[in-house]
Amino acid sequence: SISCMAMMKHSSMISLRMISRPLVEGFRSLQGSPSELWNCYLLKFLQSYSYYSFSLICVMFLSSDFHYSDMQAGTIYGFWGGLVTFWGFIAGYLIDRIGVSYSLKLGCALTLISRVWVFLTINKTALLFNLCFLLPMGNCLGLPVLATGIRRYTHSNNRSFAFAIFYVVMNLAVLCSGLAFDLCTLIYGAPHRAVIMSSQVVEDLNVSSQPSIEAAASTATFYNADETIVWRFSSFRLLLLTGIIANIIACFVTLGVREIKVELDGRQESKSDESKFNDQEESMSSLIFSGAETTQSVIIPQSPQKKTQKVTSFTPTSSSGLQIFCETLRATNFWRLVIVCFSTVSVRMIFRHVEATLPKYLEREFGPSTPKGTIYAINPFVVMILTPLITAYTTDVDPLLMINYGCYVSVFSVFILAVSTSIPACILFISLLSVGEATWSPRLYDFTMLISQEGREGTYMALASSPVFLAKLPAGLLSGFLLQTYCPETGPRHSKAMWLIIGLSSTISPILLTICWKFISSYDRGNNNISRTNYSAATDNYNNGKGAILMDLDGKKYLELPTLS
Numbered sequence: 314s315i316s317c318m319a320m321m322k323h324s325s326m327i328s329l330r331m332i333s334r335p336l337v338e339g340f341r342s343l344q345g346s347p348s349e350l351w352n353c354y355l356l357k358f359l360q361s362y363s364y365y366s367f368s369l370i371c372v373m374f375l376s377s378d379f380h381y382s383d384m385q386a387g388t389i390y391g392f393w394g395g396l397v398t399f400w401g402f403i404a405g406y407l408i409d410r411i412g413v414s415y416s417l418k419l420g421c422a423l424t425l426i427s428r429v430w431v432f433l434t435i436n437k438t439a440l441l442f443n444l445c446f447l448l449p450m451g452n453c454l455g456l457p458v459l460a461t462g463i464r465r466y467t468h469s470n471n472r473s474f475a476f477a478i479f480y481v482v483m484n485l486a487v488l489c490s491g492l493a494f495d496l497c498t499l500i501y502g503a504p505h506r507a508v509i510m511s512s513q514v515v516e517d518l519n520v521s522s523q524p525s526i527e528a529a530a531s532t533a534t535f536y537n538a539d540e541t542i543v544w545r546f547s548s549f550r551l552l553l554l555t556g557i558i559a560n561i562i563a564c565f566v567t568l569g570v571r572e573i574k575v576e577l578d579g580r581q582e583s584k585s586d587e588s589k590f591n592d593q594e595e596s597m598s599s600l601i602f603s604g605a606e607t608t609q610s611v612i613i614p615q616s617p618q619k620k621t622q623k624v625t626s627f628t629p630t631s632s633s634g635l636q637i638f639c640e641t642l643r644a645t646n647f648w649r650l651v652i653v654c655f656s657t658v659s660v661r662m663i664f665r666h667v668e669a670t671l672p673k674y675l676e677r678e679f680g681p682s683t684p685k686g687t688i689y690a691i692n693p694f695v696v697m698i699l700t701p702l703i704t705a706y707t708t709d710v711d712p713l714l715m716i717n718y719g720c721y722v723s724v725f726s727v728f729i730l731a732v733s734t735s736i737p738a739c740i741l742f743i744s745l746l747s748v749g750e751a752t753w754s755p756r757l758y759d760f761t762m763l764i765s766q767e768g769r770e771g772t773y774m775a776l777a778s779s780p781v782f783l784a785k786l787p788a789g790l791l792s793g794f795l796l797q798t799y800c801p802e803t804g805p806r807h808s809k810a811m812w813l814i815i816g817l818s819s820t821i822s823p824i825l826l827t828i829c830w831k832f833i834s835s836y837d838r839g840n841n842n843i844s845r846t847n848y849s850a851a852t853d854n855y856n857n858g859k860g861a862i863l864m865d866l867d868g869k870k871y872l873e874l875p876t877l878s
């Protein structure tokens with residue numbers, strides 16, 4: 314029994330090492346990275362917190378503080394996201410021209426001005442100006458620019474893991490925004506819509522103490538068009554204030570970002586690696602079978618070489634806007650990316666419904682005291698844990714495969730709420746949705762950087778990030794209609810039908826990816842470790858009897874030697 318326990322302990326230690334090894338190697342690959350990479354991570358956290366904290370309360374804030382109906386609030390929310398996409402396409406050229414550093418400074422300045430304005434205003438015109446112009450302009454200079462920075466500040470050996478950490482940092486910010494939302498609600502209560510009639514405040518409701526949503530609805534007073542809006546420091550504005558503070562910090566962080574890029578330079582070999590190489594060299598051989606002919610090959614691992622990083626300055630492109638536009642449109646990879654990105658819009662709509670539809674659904678079905686922010690925070694918590702693990706173990710898997718499989722998982726999660734209306738069903742929905750997101754969403758960044766041209770990353774990332782914001786438009790419009798029709802504030806509700814419609818509409822994404830698979834999967838892998846040019850040179854060497862590089866496994870190059878007759 315003692316020997317059995319010892320064996321179990323030994324096997325568990327081996328399993329733990331096998332699980333942790335890819336993670337440890339991933340973090341080691343980031344050692345020696347320039348400070349700009351860590352500044353990008355910090356900026357990602359600060360910008361994501363500011364963005365998602367407002368996105369989570371946007372629809373409820375519009376109804377509570379500006380008296381918009383479900384349909385009106387959903388439409389405004391949708392147009393905000395749609396305009397981020399519109400301005401993003403225009404800003405893609407600007408990013409390529411002025412570079413990462415200046416783009417980040419400009420974007421942070423615009424979002425700070427806009428958030429302060431939204432926090433202070435009670436004017437609907439000023440609110441709409443910010444949500445349709447100023448805030449989207451600043452938002453579109455956030456995600457595309459930071460993703461471009463990650464590519465510039467990493468190299469081919471650690472880029473996939475760097476993007477995984479980039480995605481984890483974003484979800485850490487989303488987690489904090491959800492918890493902050495509940496904290497602000499505890500401090501100030503859950504505000505109901507202040508109802509105005511004949512330009513006089515009839516009742517300023519705070520229903521946080523009401524036992525049920527029916528009791529809250531029974532105390533509501535309707536308002537007419539001749540209304541005035543009174544500024545009040547609510548839980549929503551408190552959360553907005555925390556986003557402003559994060560935005561101010563981000564502005565200072567941008568001052569430490571230089572316009573540089575990282576290149577691999579020099580090769581160093583350690584004694585431990587050399588001994589491993591010698592051990593492997595003595596024991597490795599294999600047979601390769603091809604068709605009817607059998608070719609015996611000796612596979613010899615090249616000496617593992619540690620590549621050091623060299624930081625060089627990067628000069629943004631000087632090409633004209635028309636030239637950039639024409640070159641981009643002529644690239645076949647660009648159109649593959651267009652199909653992939655717009656195919657994911659419907660699955661992205663699920664995440665937008667989590668922001669626009671789920672909070673009101675939870676409040677109306679289970680009461681205003683439901684911990685909406687905590688349930689929302691399950692998503693980033695699960696993604697933070699799973700993303701590094703999934704990425705570390707699937708680095709060698711084609712990003713498109715992960716995107717396709719992950720979309721199916723995300724879509725399936727919605728149908729849980731079409732079957733059950735309960736808090737456990739909501740938790741299961743968010744959890745399964747998060748598993749799908751951790752599988753596919755980080756790999757979309759990886760895929761985009763894999764096929765984008767150097768100096769054109771801003772344009773490509775503007776396109777790749779467009780589904781994140783573009784999905785807000787149809788989701789916002791659909792959310793307002795579905796809430797008013799199937800989950801109204803008062804009267805009978807049919808919430809299961811609402812989620813069934815959302816689930817069916819989201820199935821478009823994985824089906825489109827499957828239909829277009831033959832075209833999108835034949836993308837040019839010119840940015841891989843073994844480019845087409847290198848592959849051709851390797852083939853020539855093979856034909857000349859010098860051996861050729863066949864593959865890159867576990868960071869080691871392998872040579873196939875021609876069979877000696």
